[in-house]
Amino acid sequence: xxxxxxxxxxxxxRPRLRLSLLLTAPLLWLAVLYLGSLTVLFVSAFWTTDSxxxxxxxxxxxxxxxxxxxxxxxxxxxxxxxGVALAVTVLCAVIAxxxxxxxxxxxxxxxxxxxxxxxxxxxxxSYLVKVYAWRLILSQGGLADWMLKPFGLSGPGFGLSAAVLxxxxxxxxxxxxxIHTALEQLPAGLLDASAxxxxxxxxxxxxxxxxxxxPSLAAGxxxxxxxxxxxxxxxxxxxxxxxxxxxxxxSNIELNLxxxxxxxxxxxxxxxLYLLAMRRTGALSSL
Amino acid sequence: MEGIAVRLQALRxxxxxxxxxxxxxxxxxxxxxxxxxxxxxxxxxxxLRLIAGFETxxxxxxxLAGQDVTGLAPFERDxxxxxxxxxxxxxxxxxxxxxxxxxxxxxxxxxxxxxxxxALAEVRLDGHGRRRPAQLSGGQRQRVALARALVGRPRLxxxxxxLGALDLKLREQMQLxxxxxxxxxxxxxxxxxxxxxxxLTMSDRIAVFHQGRLEQVGTPAEIYExxxxxxxxxxxxxxxxxxxxxxxxxxxxxxxxxxxxxxIRVLKEAAIVDEPEHATATGTVxxxxxxxxxxxxxxxxxxxxxxxxxxxxxxTSAEDVAAYxxxxxxxxxxxxxxxxxxx
Numbered sequence: 329x330x331x332x333x334x335x336x337x338x339x340x341x342r343p344r345l346r347l348s349l350l351l352t353a354p355l356l357w358l359a360v361l362y363l364g365s366l367t368v369l370f371v372s373a374f375w376t377t378d379s380x381x382x383x384x385x386x387x388x389x390x391x392x393x394x395x396x397x398x399x400x401x402x403x404x405x406x407x408x409x410x411g412v413a414l415a416v417t418v419l420c421a422v423i424a425x426x427x428x429x430x431x432x433x434x435x436x437x438x439x440x441x442x443x444x445x446x447x448x449x450x451x452x453x454s455y456l457v458k459v460y461a462w463r464l465i466l467s468q469g470g471l472a473d474w475m476l477k478p479f480g481l482s483g484p485g486f487g488l489s490a491a492v493l494x495x496x497x498x499x500x501x502x503x504x505x506x507i508h509t510a511l512e513q514l515p516a517g518l519l520d521a522s523a524x525x526x527x528x529x530x531x532x533x534x535x536x537x538x539x540x541x542x543p544s545l546a547a548g549x550x551x552x553x554x555x556x557x558x559x560x561x562x563x564x565x566x567x568x569x570x571x572x573x574x575x576x577x578x579s580n581i582e583l584n585l586x587x588x589x590x591x592x593x594x595x596x597x598x599x600x601l602y603l604l605a606m607r608r609t610g611a612l613s614s615l
Numbered sequence: 616m617e618g619i620a621v622r623l624q625a626l627r628x629x630x631x632x633x634x635x636x637x638x639x640x641x642x643x644x645x646x647x648x649x650x651x652x653x654x655x656x657x658x659x660x661x662x663l664r665l666i667a668g669f670e671t672x673x674x675x676x677x678x679l680a681g682q683d684v685t686g687l688a689p690f691e692r693d694x695x696x697x698x699x700x701x702x703x704x705x706x707x708x709x710x711x712x713x714x715x716x717x718x719x720x721x722x723x724x725x726x727x728x729x730x731x732x733x734a735l736a737e738v739r740l741d742g743h744g745r746r747r748p749a750q751l752s753g754g755q756r757q758r759v760a761l762a763r764a765l766v767g768r769p770r771l772x773x774x775x776x777x778l779g780a781l782d783l784k785l786r787e788q789m790q791l792x793x794x795x796x797x798x799x800x801x802x803x804x805x806x807x808x809x810x811x812x813x814x815l816t817m818s819d820r821i822a823v824f825h826q827g828r829l830e831q832v833g834t835p836a837e838i839y840e841x842x843x844x845x846x847x848x849x850x851x852x853x854x855x856x857x858x859x860x861x862x863x864x865x866x867x868x869x870x871x872x873x874x875x876x877x878x879i880r881v882l883k884e885a886a887i888v889d890e891p892e893h894a895t896a897t898g899t900v901x902x903x904x905x906x907x908x909x910x911x912x913x914x915x916x917x918x919x920x921x922x923x924x925x926x927x928x929x930x931t932s933a934e935d936v937a938a939y940x941x942x943x944x945x946x947x948x949x950x951x952x953x954x955x956x957x958x
Contacts, residue, residue, distance in 0.1 A: 517702035520669050523689040524696045525716040525763070535715070539706045 366596070373589035384585055392590035402576070406594055409572040412492055413556040417503075419496040420552045421545055424503040431504075432511035440512075447504050455498070459565050462494040466566060486568040494566055495556050502551035510544035511537075546611030553602055557595045618645040618680065620771055620803040621666060626675035628661050635661040637827035638675075643805060643820075645680075648797050650806045650814040653824030654850065659807050662824070663773050666805065668692050680770060695764035696773040700780070701756045703748040709735070709759050710744035716767035734766040735759075737796065754785045761793075765800060774806045778813065790816050811851045815839060823847050839875070845956045848873035855923050856956075864918035865896045871956050878952040879924035881912050884943040895947040896922070903940045910936040914946060922946060 339346045373392055376385045396402045431443040450458065463486075465471040472483030484490050514537065522532040560574025573595055580588035606612065621643040628636040636658045643649045651659040664670045665677055668689035677685050684692050695716065703712050714731040722730070735741055738758035748756055757777060764772055774793075778786045794817045797804045808814050814821050815835040823830040823838060823846070831843040842848035845856060857865060857872045866872060882888070888895050898916040910931065912924045924946055928936070 515700075515702065517698055517700055518704060520667075520689070521696070521698060521702035521704070522715075523669075524667060524694070525767070526690045526719045527715075528690055531719060536704060 369589050369592055369596075372586050373593050375586040375589075377584045377586055382583055392587050395587070396590055396594070402591075405571055405573060405576055408488075408570075409557060409574075409595070410598060412488070412495070412572060413553045415492050416495045416499060416556040417549045417552045419492070420500050420503040421549065423496070424500060424507050424548065425545075428504050428507035428511055432508045433514075444505070444508060447501050447508075450497075451501050456561070458498060459494060459562050462490075462497065463566050466490050466493075486566050488567065488570045491563045491567040491570060491572075494562050495559060498559075498562065499552040499555050502555065503545075503548035506544040506548040507541060510541045514540055543610040543613070546606045546609040550603065550606055550611060554595075554599045557598060619643070619678075620645045620647070620680060621805065622676075622678040622681075623662070623666075624676040624678070626662065626665060626677065627673045628658075628665060628670060629673045634827050636665070636672075639827075639829055641822060641829065641832065643803060646801055646803055648794065648804045648806065648817055648819045650808060650818040650821045651824060652808055652811060652814040652821050652851070654809055657824040658827035659809075659822075659824045660775060661827075663696075663775055663805065663807050666771075667694055667696050667773050693769050694771045694773060695767060695769040696775065697757075697760045697764045697777045699775045699777065701748075701760040701777075703756060703759055703763070705748055707747075708744065709740070709746050709748065709751070712748065712759055713744075713763045713766050715763065720767070730766055731762075734762040737765070737799075738762045738792075753780055754789070757781065757789065761796075765796075765802070768800070769802065771803045771805065774804060776807055776809065778808075778810075786813070793817060815851070823850065825850070840952075841954055842873055842956055845871050845873070845958050848954070848956050852876075853923050853925075857920055857922070857953075861916060861918045861920035865916070866894055866950075866953060868955075871958055873954045873956050874922065874948055874952055876911070876923040876925035877909075879922065879946050879948045881914075881924050881926055881939070882945045882947060884945050886945050888945070888947045892950050893947050894950050894953065895945055897943065897945050898922070900939045900942055900944055903936050905933045905936055912936075912939065912944070914944060916946075 339349075372384075374388050374390065376387065376389050376391055377383065378385055396406075427447070431440055431447065435443055466483050466486060468485065470483065476482055484493065518536055518540075519532055522536045523529075527535065558574060560572060560578055563570055563572050563575060573591055577588045577591045580591060603612070619642050621641070623639050623641040626636055626639040626641075627634070639658070639662060641662075651662060653659045661670065665672055666679075668684070668687055668691070672685060675685075676683060679692060679694065704715070707715070710728070710731050713734050714727045717727045717730060732741070732744060735744055738761050740755060740758050740762065743751065743755065743759075748759065751759065757780075760777065777793075778789050781789060790813055793804075793806075806814075806817065815838075818835055820832060820834055821838050822832045825844075825846045831838060831847045833841070833843075838847060838851055842851065848854065848856060853876050855874050855876050857874065859869050859871075862872050863869045884897055896916050896918055898914040898918075900912055901915045901921065902913040904911040904913070905928075908928060910926050910928055912926065913921060914924060915921050926936075
């Protein structure tokens with residue numbers, strides 16, 4: 329009997345050993361790198377900075393959070409960030425649904441995989457390339473301006489709406505994919521049954537399609553919401569003077585690390601709350 | 616004079632190169648339990664889908680209660696369907712599923728609930744209204760599908776192999792219940808099945824489909840006793856055909872003839888049959904299949920060909936019939952049970 333066979337046999341007889349060999353490395357990664365750094369983030373959020381020396385003072389204090397909620401600028405930026413994330417999510421859902429409906433149910437079956445690949449292709453391109461492409465599109469006299477000119481309009485220019493537009497473009501595939509899958513798995517028999525019982529297409533959509541696709545839509549929204557909430561590069565490049573939480577974290581990191589940590593805690597808490605809300609729709613089981 | 620519930624005229628349906636329905640003319644009467652019987656791919660389900668409106672015919676007309684509905688959508692037809700896989704809405708409770716058609720018709724909520732509960736009681740599912748379809752057994756889901764389709768009291772109920780997924784006992788029970796329910800509600804039932812026994816048990820009339828065409832339409836007795844074609848003779852009941860030379864030797868005429876196995880008596884070879892109205896043929900028993908209540912004898916005829924004879928085990932036991940294997944026998948049957956079938 330070869331060594332390999334004997335080892336395999338020994339492992340077969342000891343399921344616990346097998347499992348621990350399999351999971352040790354990923355569990356260490358999760359515990360040390362992921363949970364560890366999150367813990368450091370939370371703990372340092374309660375430290376302060378000496379205002380003269382810019383040294384971190386490792387003493388327990390809730391000053392940072394107090395400042396966060398009382399300073400109007402911080403409050404504004406937090407609300408704006410959540411607003412942007414929600415706007416991007418809604419826009420993604422509105423654009424993704426008809427698109428996914430076409431790729432999953434209208435297009436000829438042999439074209440469907442190709443269409444899905446086409447939707448995913450932008451994810452293979454570099455994030456920065458795509459954002460700079462949008463910078464070109466939205467710049468003064470750029471593509472957006474040129475296309476809207478015949479209608480007597482001009483592009484949005486750099487600013488909040490440009491940021492929302494670009495983020496919607498960036499995260500759209502994350503919304504299309506789960507909806508596409510859900511629509512593709514929707515049994516055709518249910519649509520037939522609904523029509524058979526007297527429902528017009530609009531009614532079938534509201535009473536059968538939408539409720540059955542909702543968990544997947546919510547799952548997609550978790551991606552678009554959290555990705556938008558954590559983004560700061562897009563805003564820097566095309567947001568004009570607009571600031572989101574990420575930008576505040578970035579600008580505080582050098583001078584006031586504990587404040588940056590406190591700011592960084594905000595999106596974590598918001599995303600956790602969002603996840604809890606989405607769990608009610610059954611989204612987490614359709615991720 | 617009773618009315619016509621469904622009239623199909625020169626109905627054709629092709630999917631690309633394949634012809635699913637190749638010209639069907641058919642009339643289904645009001646209040647009838649009508650079965651469409653055929654092997655898979657014979658076009659029976661496509662005809663059902665054409666009546667429901669899920670498919671539009673390539674050629675021909677569909678009339679419901681005298682009204683041309685050929686171009687109408689399913690939701691514009693007064694027809695409900697019980698689907699093969701039930702197609703219950705998984706995100707709704709049983710009650711919501713059943714009340715769906717009423718909700719669409721804007722029946723007030725209180726009345727909706729009363730009628731849904733009544734429909735559930737009709738299929739003996741009282742008290743299951745709050746459950747989800749996933750929490751029910753196959754037989755229960757089947758009943759929910761039935762209640763959902765019946766609650767709006769359509770003029771016509773279509774059933775697409777609704778018993779196909781049930782086990783034998785439950786199937787037989789549901790066959791009787793369905794038939795009783797149909798009598799009770801008085802709605803025309805169009806029932807698609809590939810199971811000839813099921814069709815014979817339940818139907819007022821049966822249409823036998825083969826390769827997109829109608830082979831024969833008639834009562835169960837007509838279909839069984841007087842098959843119009845050799846396909847019907849072999850698909851409904853056991854195939855038992857005497858052809859050409861063998862037929863000429865045994866019956867005195869050529870062509871294809873069908874004799875039902877239970878009409879044939881198995882006698883010892885030496886037995887004398889002196890009844891002029893009876894046909895006889897000698898042969899060797901090739902196989903004996905003991906079926907409990909009956910025994911099936913497969914006999915190779917001296918005249919050529921093979922006939923199956925079915926005998927009640929009135930006094931014989933398994934050992935008695937097994938002794939017949941390989942022995943010489945004489946088969947005899949009344950000539951009126953010989954049916955000439957065109958090929």
